[in-house]
Amino acid sequence: MTLARLAARHGVATSYSPSPDVTVRVPDTTVVAVLAALGVDASTPDALARSLADAEAADADRLLPPTLVRWGDAPGPDLCDELTVLGDPIHQLPPGVHQLDVRHRDGRTASATLVVAPAAVPGPPARAHGFLVQLYSLLSTRSWGMGDLGDLAELAGWAGRAVGSGFVQVNPLHAAVPGTPTDPSPYRPSSRRFPDPVHLRVEDVPEYAYATDRAELDALVARADALREQVLSKGELIDRDAVWELKRAALGVLYRVPLQPGRRAAYCDFLAEQGQALEDHATWCAFTETYGPNWRHWPVGLRDPRSAETARKRRDLIDRVDFHSWLAWLTDTQLAAAQRAARDAGMAVGLVHDLAVGVHPDGADAWAQQDAFAPGMSVGAPPDAFNAHGQDWGLPPWRPDVLAARGYAPYRGLLQGLLRHAGALRIDHVMGLFRLWWVPEGRPPTEGTYVHYDAEAMLAVLALEAHRAGAAVIGEDLGTVEPGVREALAARGVLGTSVLWFERDWAGDGRPLAPESWRPGCLATATTHDLPSTAARLTGEHVTLRHSLGLLTDSLVQEESAARAEVGQWLAHLERLGLLPDAPGDEEEEIRAVYRFLLRTPARLVGVWLPDTVGDRRPQNLPGTWDQYPNWRLPIAGPDACPLTLDQLTASPRLHALMRIFPRGGPGAGADTG
Secondary structure, three states: OHHHHHHHHOOEOOEEEEEOOEEEEOOHHHHHHHHHHOOOOOOOHHHHHHHHHHHHHHHHHOOOOOEEEEEOOOOOOOOOOOEEEEOOOHHHOOOEEEEEEEEEOOOOEEEEEEEEEOOOOOOOOOOEEEEEEOHHHOOOOOOOOOOOHHHHHHHHHHHHHHOOOOEEEEOOOEEOOOOOOOOOOOOOOOEEEEEOHHHOOHHHOHHHHHOOOHHHHHHHHHHHHHHHHHHHOOOOOOOHHHHHHHHHHHHHHHHOOOOOHHHHHHHHHHHHHHHHHHHHHHHHHHHHHHHOOOHHHOOHHHHOOOOHHHHHHHHHOHHHHHHHHHHHHHHHHHHHHHHHHHHHOOOOOEEEEEEOOOOOOOOHHHHHOHHHEOOOEEEEEOOOOOOOOOEEEEEOOEOHHHHHHOOOHHHHHHHHHHOOOOOEEEEOOHHHHOEEEEEEOOOOHHHOEEEEOOHHHHHHHHHHHHHHHOOEEEEOOOOOOOOOHHHHHHHOOOEEEEEHHHOEOOOOOOOEOOHHHOOOOEEEEOOOOOOOOHHHHHHOHHHHHHHHOOOOOOOHHHHHHHHHHHHHHHHHHHHHOOOOOOOOOOHHHHHHHHHHHHHHOOOOEEEEEHHHHHOOOOOOOOOOOOOOOOOOOOOOEOOOOOEOOHHHHHOOHHHHHHHOOOOOOOOOOOOOOO
16 A cells, blocks of 8 residues: 555556446555666565655645646635735736745745646638648659658648648658658657758759859759659659668758858847757757667767767767758748748638657667666557557657656647647547556556546646647547546647547447537548548558458458448438438548538547558558558559659549539538538
């Protein structure tokens, strides 16, 4: 019981319930390991007793918790009668992050961070439909082998004007960890704070027009053309490393072009605004060029971002540090341009950026914020109906105690960076604002446990930063969700994610949920980057693919039968609603019926998976695979798997036939819903 009491004080679960009628006890060894990662020694009975006594004494002596929250016009945080607030009354404080100073009647004083947040995050200004796309997969005739920010701006400009879309949602554009090869997953980045310059459109950098080394640039452009054609014409996979090799060389040429006074002033403003965070990121990037991407293998002195050795080496490499800072600025300016293109095209929301759940343990964020990450721990998921072995994602978790002690500064900075040029933000695994499954290093995911975060503070910071940016928030809340989480998110205006195939009357007969019964506060979609495309699901090709890779849990016959039954049930449902004309077996019409159904729901946003518009069969990511399937490396293609350029996509008769069911003013405003 002593261990349980100590664990409870630090938000560490000693048991969990995968279902309402099942409780699983967490091994004591796991609890001890997790407490150690939080700086709490419970390794022996004596250490456990001391830690508990210290915790209880600290609680008794503490006048204030490290961070307090005040919502909207609600009363201020509860303070005991013995405390007097120094300075402005709490009820007069505007939304923001403040320091709260108090004095106890016995003379003691204390300070805490006070987050004053609006009651809810902003909602989308209007119901809207939009495209969901993995940017690397969207190649134009100007791409250098993968989609870029110029392509994103073109897609947004076209979608807003030609088909009345209100948003474009992209994959995380976070900076990656360089490697051989680089991990292509956008969900295991080096830094979530800064985007990756691999997404730059080189020709759109103003200095490109003034570069004097034209022969060198022309040679790189020719190689880029060949790289693009290898993907578009020869069916080769997207090669992020090859793309970056060419872009890095070209950007090196442009870096030698002096900035004009106005550009120089804008760059200096960016450096000042981003401050220490950018300096750390650029320093890490410069160090990787000399010492490799794993900072734990660097010379000992450089493993500490605040050491004298790091400061000296940064000075030695100042040109490379400046180069990577300059790249961050260029990427920021092109992101801004893409959002302007979206809004100029009439999009109510514009770009929807994606926040990954964590960062790579060897990356820039993990190096620069070592104190904020739990050592020897990885984020994952417990065993469930879909994965009996649980999951280990290889991402170090933030320490909730350090976040609170620092007034959530790392989290605030992260959100500010992502929301700079966003109309909305999607948060992957939004349940992580409440709790995360921590797996001790060297142990299977089944031997992990939940660690709880201060969800009130996490939501308050989110609401504050979204309010400042005027951006909506979408939470990816699929899978196992703790009771009360969806309700708490909805109360603060965070939209959920509802995928058609999962929306059933689970409390009743399990049949497809009627469209009017869907929650309005959601982004409604037919699929995601981790799921089969709609064409693959309708044809059963997703089962064939998983069978070819040995991923089926039952026999092929059983899995195909189950898939046909599921699709048949949904198609019958669509037919009963009058959304599916009498055209059995017409794949395109069935896909249109799926999206007609989504338009019938009260969902605030309706997302169209861009590969669905042209009948692409292949998932962008197939969970459970690593090198068996080309995850995150496929260009958008037609049913025949032949890649399509952005020009071909936007001219596709199949795409336009689908988009005609959507109203120009957003879903529900005169759409052809059958």
